[in-house]
Amino acid sequence: MTARRAGAAAPTVWIINPNTTAAMTAGIERCARAVAAPTTTVVGVTSEIGPASIESHYDEAVAVPGVLRAIERGEREGVDGYVIACFGDPGLDAARELATGPVLGIAEAAMHTASHLGRGFSVVTTLARTVGRAWDLANHYGMQRFCRGVHACDIPVLDLETDPGARKIVTDACREAIEADGSDAVVLGCAGMASMCAPISAELGVPVVDGVTAATLTVQSLITLGLGTSKRLEFAKPAPKDYRTGG
Amino acid sequence: MTARRAGAAAPTVWIINPNTTAAMTAGIERCARAVAAPTTTVVGVTSEIGPASIESHYDEAVAVPGVLRAIERGEREGVDGYVIACFGDPGLDAARELATGPVLGIAEAAMHTASHLGRGFSVVTTLARTVGRAWDLANHYGMQRFCRGVHACDIPVLDLETDPGARKIVTDACREAIEADGSDAVVLGCAGMASMCAPISAELGVPVVDGVTAATLTVQSLITLGLGTSKRLEFAKPAPKDYRTGG
Amino acid sequence: MTARRAGAAAPTVWIINPNTTAAMTAGIERCARAVAAPTTTVVGVTSEIGPASIESHYDEAVAVPGVLRAIERGEREGVDGYVIACFGDPGLDAARELATGPVLGIAEAAMHTASHLGRGFSVVTTLARTVGRAWDLANHYGMQRFCRGVHACDIPVLDLETDPGARKIVTDACREAIEADGSDAVVLGCAGMASMCAPISAELGVPVVDGVTAATLTVQSLITLGLGTSKRLEFAKPAPKDYRTGG
Amino acid sequence: MTARRAGAAAPTVWIINPNTTAAMTAGIERCARAVAAPTTTVVGVTSEIGPASIESHYDEAVAVPGVLRAIERGEREGVDGYVIACFGDPGLDAARELATGPVLGIAEAAMHTASHLGRGFSVVTTLARTVGRAWDLANHYGMQRFCRGVHACDIPVLDLETDPGARKIVTDACREAIEADGSDAVVLGCAGMASMCAPISAELGVPVVDGVTAATLTVQSLITLGLGTSKRLEFAKPAPKDYRTGG
Amino acid sequence: MTARRAGAAAPTVWIINPNTTAAMTAGIERCARAVAAPTTTVVGVTSEIGPASIESHYDEAVAVPGVLRAIERGEREGVDGYVIACFGDPGLDAARELATGPVLGIAEAAMHTASHLGRGFSVVTTLARTVGRAWDLANHYGMQRFCRGVHACDIPVLDLETDPGARKIVTDACREAIEADGSDAVVLGCAGMASMCAPISAELGVPVVDGVTAATLTVQSLITLGLGTSKRLEFAKPAPKDYRTGG
Amino acid sequence: MTARRAGAAAPTVWIINPNTTAAMTAGIERCARAVAAPTTTVVGVTSEIGPASIESHYDEAVAVPGVLRAIERGEREGVDGYVIACFGDPGLDAARELATGPVLGIAEAAMHTASHLGRGFSVVTTLARTVGRAWDLANHYGMQRFCRGVHACDIPVLDLETDPGARKIVTDACREAIEADGSDAVVLGCAGMASMCAPISAELGVPVVDGVTAATLTVQSLITLGLGTSKRLEFAKPAPKDYRTGG
Known part of the structure; x- marks a missing residue:
C-alpha cells in the first residue's frame, strides 16, 4: 500500500446525497458538474436508506448508515473521491476510514x-x-x-x-x-x-x-495531488467484525 | 408539556450498551446497580443492531441506529432516564431529541x-x-x-x-x-x-x-431534580417524516 | 491512606453558607434536604466569620477564612462531603486541600x-x-x-x-x-x-x-462512588505551619 | 463592480517567489504547472526586490514590498489569481487588498x-x-x-x-x-x-x-467558482495616497 | 554578549513614527516626553520611506522597511530602546531581531x-x-x-x-x-x-x-530592569545576506 | 471623583508581602527600591496576619485578609499604588476594589x-x-x-x-x-x-x-500615566456592610 496514489488522470467523484430525495440529488449533481474539470466524472448518488431530509440530530444520525453503504459500494467500484452533500457532514469520520481516496463534507x-x-x-x-x-x-x-x-x-x-x-x-x-x-x-x-x-x-x-461546488473542487484537487485520508492510525480501514443488522 | 417533570420517586434508568454483546451488558448493569439508589430500577439494555464491539468511527456510526431504537422503545415504556454506555457517547445528541428524560454519555x-x-x-x-x-x-x-x-x-x-x-x-x-x-x-x-x-x-x-457508574448517578440526580434535556429548540422532538429503511 | 474510600452508607454532607446570615442558611438547608437521599444527613452550616452577604470580590475574599474554619471543624467531626453554597465558590481550592471527602461549589x-x-x-x-x-x-x-x-x-x-x-x-x-x-x-x-x-x-x-441542590446531589454521588479530591499532589493536605491570626 | 466574477475559462495564475533567487522560482513553477489544469496558465514570478532567501522576521518584512509590486504588475496585466510561495505567507493581507482575484499563501x-x-x-x-x-x-x-x-x-x-x-x-x-x-x-x-x-x-x-501545489489548485478552484477576496470592507482596494519611496 | 545589559542610567528611547508625516511625529514625541523620566532622552523619529498615514494592510506593509531602517540607524547610534508608534505595530518582530534593547508596539x-x-x-x-x-x-x-x-x-x-x-x-x-x-x-x-x-x-x-505613553514607560522600565528581547533563538540578529533593493 | 488622577510627582508605592516573615519583606523592599525612580518612595509592608510562607491554596486563602488589611491601611495613609509580592497574586481582585490607585500582582x-x-x-x-x-x-x-x-x-x-x-x-x-x-x-x-x-x-x-521589580515599575508607570483600576462597575469600592470577625 502506498500513501500517495498516482493522481488519477480521469477521476470519478461521487457526490453522495445523504437524504433519500432523488430530485435533490439531481440538483446537487448539476451544480457539481458545472465546476468540475472536463476530465472528472461527477456522479450524484442518492442514499438508499435514511430520511427524506435532514433537519435534526436524529435525521442526521439515521442518515449515516446510508452514506456508509454508498461509500462501501463506491470502493467496490473504484471511485476516486467522495463528497458528502449535507451541511451536517454526516458520517465523515467513518467514511474516511472506509474510503481509499479523499472524502470531504460540504x-x-x-x-x-x-x-x-x-x-x-x-x-x-x-x-x-x-x-x-x-x-x-x-x-x-x-x-x-x-x-x-x-x-x-x-x-x-x-x-x-x-x-x-x-x-x-x-x-x-x-x-x-x-x-x-x-x-x-x-x-x-x-x-x-x-x-x-x-x-x-x-x-x-x-x-x-x-x-457542494467547493467540496467537489477540493476533492478533485486532492486527487490531482495524489492525497487522501492518512491510513497511518486513526483512519485506517476498520477490522472486519460481526455486525448485527436490524430487522 | 412542562419543562420540569415531577421528580420520579421510583425512577427507571436504562443503561444502553451500544454494542450487541450481551455479556458486556450484564457486567455494565451490575456496576450501575451497585451504585444506584434502592428506589431506582436499573436495566441494562443490549442494542439489537450494530457491531459486536465499538473500536472505530465506523463501528460507532453503525451502532447509533440501535441506540436510537432502544431509546424509542424506552420512551414507549416510560423510562425516566438513559445512559449510553460506550466511551464514544454514540448518538447522544439524537437520543436527547428523542427522550423526555435526561440522557448521559459515559x-x-x-x-x-x-x-x-x-x-x-x-x-x-x-x-x-x-x-x-x-x-x-x-x-x-x-x-x-x-x-x-x-x-x-x-x-x-x-x-x-x-x-x-x-x-x-x-x-x-x-x-x-x-x-x-x-x-x-x-x-x-x-x-x-x-x-x-x-x-x-x-x-x-x-x-x-x-x-458507567458516574453516568448512572448523574442521570439519577437529574431525575431527582426534575431536570431533562431542554425541549426549547435544538433538542425538541424531531418532526415525524418519511424514513426509508434498508433492505 | 487509600485514594478510594468505602462509599459511606449513611453519609453526612455539610452545606456551608459562606455568609453569616443564618436565615439564608436555613433556606439553603431546606432545599438541599428536599433532594438528598433519605440515608444522607444534610446539615446547613453558617459561617462564623465574614460578611452578611457576598456581593463583591472583597466580600468573597473575607468570607473564605470562615469557610475554611467550617471545613476544619467538619473534618474533626468526620463529615463525608461539603457544598460551598455561594455562587462565587469562595475558597474551593483551599477547601479541597483540607477535606478528605469531596467539596463542590454551587x-x-x-x-x-x-x-x-x-x-x-x-x-x-x-x-x-x-x-x-x-x-x-x-x-x-x-x-x-x-x-x-x-x-x-x-x-x-x-x-x-x-x-x-x-x-x-x-x-x-x-x-x-x-x-x-x-x-x-x-x-x-x-x-x-x-x-x-x-x-x-x-x-x-x-x-x-x-x-445548591445540584451540588448536594453531586457530592452525594461522589461519596457513593467513593471519590474525593485527589491527594496525589496539588491538593494534598497542606503542611502545618506558623499562622499569625489577626487581633 | 460585481463580487462574483465570471469564472475565467483559461485563467492565468502567478506563483510569486518572494525571494530574489530565480533558480528557486523555476523549481516552484515546475511543481505548480505539473498539477494545474491544462487550461490554466501558470507563471512563476521572481520578486525584484528583497532578500535572496527568507529565514527570519527581518527577511520576511523586507520581502513584502517586492511581493506587492509583483501583485500590482499582475493587476495591470489582468492576472486571475496569485500564490505567495514562501511558507511565511509574507504580505498576504496587503496582497488581498490589491488583487481583484484570489490570493493564497502556501x-x-x-x-x-x-x-x-x-x-x-x-x-x-x-x-x-x-x-x-x-x-x-x-x-x-x-x-x-x-x-x-x-x-x-x-x-x-x-x-x-x-x-x-x-x-x-x-x-x-x-x-x-x-x-x-x-x-x-x-x-x-x-x-x-x-x-x-x-x-x-x-x-x-x-x-x-x-x-506550492496545494495553493495553486486552491487558487484555480476559487477562480473556477468565481470567488475572490471580499471587497466589502477590510480588504477593499486601499485609497491612493502619498507614499515616499526610499533612496 | 550578555543577556542582561546594565540598566542604562540615562537611556535614549526612540519613538518611531512609521508614517512620513513629521507633524504627527512632533505630537507623539511631545506626549512621550511628558511622561518619561527626566533622565530619559526621548526622540521622535519620522520614517523616511513609506505612506503619509497607515490605514490599510497595504499601508502597513509598505511602512515596515522605513521602520526597520530607523532601527538600523538607531542601533548604529546606540539607542537603548524603541517604540513603534502606529497601532498596527508594524514590523515589530523584525525590529526585535535587529535591536539590542527592547522594542514595543503601541x-x-x-x-x-x-x-x-x-x-x-x-x-x-x-x-x-x-x-x-x-x-x-x-x-x-x-x-x-x-x-x-x-x-x-x-x-x-x-x-x-x-x-x-x-x-x-x-x-x-x-x-x-x-x-x-x-x-x-x-x-x-x-x-x-x-x-x-x-x-x-x-x-x-x-x-x-x-x-504612545504606555509604550514609552514600558520600554523605559525594561531598560531599567536590564531587559531586552531574548537573543537565544527566534529573535537573534539575522545573518547578513544579499538583499536586492528596489529601483 | 475623577477617573484620571493627577500623576503624583513623588508617589508612594507599598510592596505588600502577604506572608508574615519580615526578613523576606526586607529583601523584597531592597530589590524594589533598586529599580524605582528616585522620586518614588518604596515601602515594604509585612502582612500582620496569615502564614509564615505561602505554599498551598490554603496558605494563599488565609493570607488574603492580611493583604486587604494592609491595603485599607494604605488607603487611609494616601498610598499611590501597591504591589502584592507573592507569585499567587493573592487577593488581587479584592485589593483593586479597595484601592484608589493601581494594584499589581507580581x-x-x-x-x-x-x-x-x-x-x-x-x-x-x-x-x-x-x-x-x-x-x-x-x-x-x-x-x-x-x-x-x-x-x-x-x-x-x-x-x-x-x-x-x-x-x-x-x-x-x-x-x-x-x-x-x-x-x-x-x-x-x-x-x-x-x-x-x-x-x-x-x-x-x-x-x-x-x-517584584517588574510590578514596582509597572505600578510606578501607571501612577505616572494617571491610571488606576476602573471604578466604573465591577471594581467600584464595595458598599460597607456588616462583617463578623473571628474570635
Whole structure:
C-alpha cells in the first residue's frame, strides 16, 4: 500500500446525497458538474436508506448508515473521491476510514473556502434547530474564528426547490446576516441551496460559497495531488467484525 | 408539556450498551446497580443492531441506529432516564431529541466527574485508534483543560473480560499515564473497564472514575431534580417524516 | 491512606453558607434536604466569620477564612462531603486541600449540570458587579462554551427572601436572558434563589438549575462512588505551619 | 463592480517567489504547472526586490514590498489569481487588498489541505528560528488544533536544492516528526521543498503536503467558482495616497 | 554578549513614527516626553520611506522597511530602546531581531496596560477597515479576553489633528463603546489620538489608555530592569545576506 | 471623583508581602527600591496576619485578609499604588476594589513583562504543588500562549534565603526549563527569588524576569500615566456592610 496514489488522470467523484430525495440529488449533481474539470466524472448518488431530509440530530444520525453503504459500494467500484452533500457532514469520520481516496463534507469545504476570502463569514442555514450543529462543525474544523454567525431562514430543506419564494427568503437572510455580523462573505448552509449561489452573490455583491461546488473542487484537487485520508492510525480501514443488522 | 417533570420517586434508568454483546451488558448493569439508589430500577439494555464491539468511527456510526431504537422503545415504556454506555457517547445528541428524560454519555459523565477531583485527569482507553475520539469529546464537553492525556492500552474491547491479564495491563497503563501527565485522577475509557475501577484505584492510590457508574448517578440526580434535556429548540422532538429503511 | 474510600452508607454532607446570615442558611438547608437521599444527613452550616452577604470580590475574599474554619471543624467531626453554597465558590481550592471527602461549589455544580441539558445556558445573578466573577468561574470549569450570557437582576442578596417582588424580578430576568442568549436552560446565580427554582421553571417552560441542590446531589454521588479530591499532589493536605491570626 | 466574477475559462495564475533567487522560482513553477489544469496558465514570478532567501522576521518584512509590486504588475496585466510561495505567507493581507482575484499563501493552503487528511499534521521547516512564524500562521488560520508540531531540519533555504544530502535530511526529519507528534500527515514548510513531496510520501507511507501545489489548485478552484477576496470592507482596494519611496 | 545589559542610567528611547508625516511625529514625541523620566532622552523619529498615514494592510506593509531602517540607524547610534508608534505595530518582530534593547508596539503596550485596570477594555480606532488588524493583535498578545470590542470612529488618521471636531467624535465613540461593551476602560487605537487621552478620560470618568505613553514607560522600565528581547533563538540578529533593493 | 488622577510627582508605592516573615519583606523592599525612580518612595509592608510562607491554596486563602488589611491601611495613609509580592497574586481582585490607585500582582507583572521579550517563557517556582496556581494565573492574564512551562525546584519558600545552595538549584532549574520548553526567557515564580534575578540571567545568557521589580515599575508607570483600576462597575469600592470577625 502506498500513501500517495498516482493522481488519477480521469477521476470519478461521487457526490453522495445523504437524504433519500432523488430530485435533490439531481440538483446537487448539476451544480457539481458545472465546476468540475472536463476530465472528472461527477456522479450524484442518492442514499438508499435514511430520511427524506435532514433537519435534526436524529435525521442526521439515521442518515449515516446510508452514506456508509454508498461509500462501501463506491470502493467496490473504484471511485476516486467522495463528497458528502449535507451541511451536517454526516458520517465523515467513518467514511474516511472506509474510503481509499479523499472524502470531504460540504460544511467543511465551504467553511475552509470562505476563510480564504476575508476575515469572517456568516452561515445561512434552513431551520433554527440546525444552527447548533453548524457551530459544532465550525469548532471542529478550526473555523470558529472565521464564523461570525449562523442564521436560520426557517425554510424546510425540501421546500427550497418547490417554494417559489425561497430564493428571496434566503437572499434576505444572507443580506441581514452580513450586516449583523460584519462579515465579508456568506456560506450557504444546505446542499439544497447550491443553485442559489451565483444569483445571491450577484445581488448582494459579496462572495457566496456553496459547499457542494467547493467540496467537489477540493476533492478533485486532492486527487490531482495524489492525497487522501492518512491510513497511518486513526483512519485506517476498520477490522472486519460481526455486525448485527436490524430487522 | 412542562419543562420540569415531577421528580420520579421510583425512577427507571436504562443503561444502553451500544454494542450487541450481551455479556458486556450484564457486567455494565451490575456496576450501575451497585451504585444506584434502592428506589431506582436499573436495566441494562443490549442494542439489537450494530457491531459486536465499538473500536472505530465506523463501528460507532453503525451502532447509533440501535441506540436510537432502544431509546424509542424506552420512551414507549416510560423510562425516566438513559445512559449510553460506550466511551464514544454514540448518538447522544439524537437520543436527547428523542427522550423526555435526561440522557448521559459515559465519557461525558466520567470527564465531568473527574474534573471535580483535581486539576487534571488522564484517560486510559482500549485501542490507539480511539484516542482521537476521546479528545474530540473532551473538547466538546469543555473538558480539554482537565484532560491531560489520552492513552491506549492496546486491548480490544471484548478481551477486557476474557483476557486474564487485562486488568494488570490496564492498571499499568493508568500508572504510566498519571506519571507522564502529572494527573490527579484517571478516567477509564471503556464501559468494559467498569468493574476494574475499584481495584485499580486501590492499587494506585488515586481516584479512578468509571463512566458507567458516574453516568448512572448523574442521570439519577437529574431525575431527582426534575431536570431533562431542554425541549426549547435544538433538542425538541424531531418532526415525524418519511424514513426509508434498508433492505 | 487509600485514594478510594468505602462509599459511606449513611453519609453526612455539610452545606456551608459562606455568609453569616443564618436565615439564608436555613433556606439553603431546606432545599438541599428536599433532594438528598433519605440515608444522607444534610446539615446547613453558617459561617462564623465574614460578611452578611457576598456581593463583591472583597466580600468573597473575607468570607473564605470562615469557610475554611467550617471545613476544619467538619473534618474533626468526620463529615463525608461539603457544598460551598455561594455562587462565587469562595475558597474551593483551599477547601479541597483540607477535606478528605469531596467539596463542590454551587456555581461549579450548576454549570456542569446545565451543560447536560442542551447547548447553552444563561446565568441570572444578583448585582451587576458579580457578573465578572461568574464568567471567571465558567472559564475555570471549562464551561465557557455552554455559558451564553450572565445577567444581573439588580437585587441585593439579602433582599431575595424579604422583597415580595423578588421572584417576579428574577423570573423576568430569566425570561429575557433565554431570549437574548438563545439558551436552552437557566442557571440561578445565587444560593438565595434556590427556592425559586421550581416555580421559575414551571413558568418559563425550560430547565432551571439551582446550584445548591445540584451540588448536594453531586457530592452525594461522589461519596457513593467513593471519590474525593485527589491527594496525589496539588491538593494534598497542606503542611502545618506558623499562622499569625489577626487581633 | 460585481463580487462574483465570471469564472475565467483559461485563467492565468502567478506563483510569486518572494525571494530574489530565480533558480528557486523555476523549481516552484515546475511543481505548480505539473498539477494545474491544462487550461490554466501558470507563471512563476521572481520578486525584484528583497532578500535572496527568507529565514527570519527581518527577511520576511523586507520581502513584502517586492511581493506587492509583483501583485500590482499582475493587476495591470489582468492576472486571475496569485500564490505567495514562501511558507511565511509574507504580505498576504496587503496582497488581498490589491488583487481583484484570489490570493493564497502556501502555508495557508498546505495547512488547510492537510487538515482534510486526518486528525493532525506535523510541519517540517528549514531553520529553527522560523518555527515560531509557522505557529503564528497555524493560529491565524485556525489550524492550531490540527498542527501537532513544527520541526526544523536546520538546512538553509538555498541549500535545499544544492545540498545533495538535503532530501535525506528532510525525509528523516519528517519521519521523526510523525513519530514524535503521532501525526497523520506532513506539511513541508518551505517552497524550496516542493519537489521532495512525492518521494518523501512514497518513502514514509503517509500523505505529504507541499504548499506550492496545494495553493495553486486552491487558487484555480476559487477562480473556477468565481470567488475572490471580499471587497466589502477590510480588504477593499486601499485609497491612493502619498507614499515616499526610499533612496 | 550578555543577556542582561546594565540598566542604562540615562537611556535614549526612540519613538518611531512609521508614517512620513513629521507633524504627527512632533505630537507623539511631545506626549512621550511628558511622561518619561527626566533622565530619559526621548526622540521622535519620522520614517523616511513609506505612506503619509497607515490605514490599510497595504499601508502597513509598505511602512515596515522605513521602520526597520530607523532601527538600523538607531542601533548604529546606540539607542537603548524603541517604540513603534502606529497601532498596527508594524514590523515589530523584525525590529526585535535587529535591536539590542527592547522594542514595543503601541497596541501591545496599550492593551497590556489596559488589562491591569479592570476586566475589559474597548478599543476606539480610526477607519473601519483597521478593526480587523486590532483584533489580530489582541489575539496575538493574548489580550482577546480583555478586548471587549473594537470600534471605528471613521476619521482618517491625518484629520485627527486638523479636524476641529475630531476630539468630540472620538469622545463620543469612546462613550458609546464602553456602554455597548460593558467595558472598564478605553484604549485609543491610533498614535494620533495620544494628546486626547487626558481630556477624554476626564470627560468620561474611566481610564483611557494611549499606547504612545504606555509604550514609552514600558520600554523605559525594561531598560531599567536590564531587559531586552531574548537573543537565544527566534529573535537573534539575522545573518547578513544579499538583499536586492528596489529601483 | 475623577477617573484620571493627577500623576503624583513623588508617589508612594507599598510592596505588600502577604506572608508574615519580615526578613523576606526586607529583601523584597531592597530589590524594589533598586529599580524605582528616585522620586518614588518604596515601602515594604509585612502582612500582620496569615502564614509564615505561602505554599498551598490554603496558605494563599488565609493570607488574603492580611493583604486587604494592609491595603485599607494604605488607603487611609494616601498610598499611590501597591504591589502584592507573592507569585499567587493573592487577593488581587479584592485589593483593586479597595484601592484608589493601581494594584499589581507580581505574577501578573512578570508574565506580562516576559511576553515582550520573545515568543515564550518558562516559570520556575518553589514547590510542585504551586505549579497549578501559576497555570491558573497564566490563563487568567491571557498569558497561556507565552507560558511554555511551569517548573518546580522543590525548595520551600523560606529556604530560598537561608539555604546556601538555593541559588544553584534555582539556576539549574532555569537552565533545564529553557532547554525543555524552548523558551526565550525565564520568569522567577516566587518573591523570595528576586535577588537571584541578575546573577541567573548573567549565568544563563537569557532574560530573567523577577515579578517584584517588574510590578514596582509597572505600578510606578501607571501612577505616572494617571491610571488606576476602573471604578466604573465591577471594581467600584464595595458598599460597607456588616462583617463578623473571628474570635
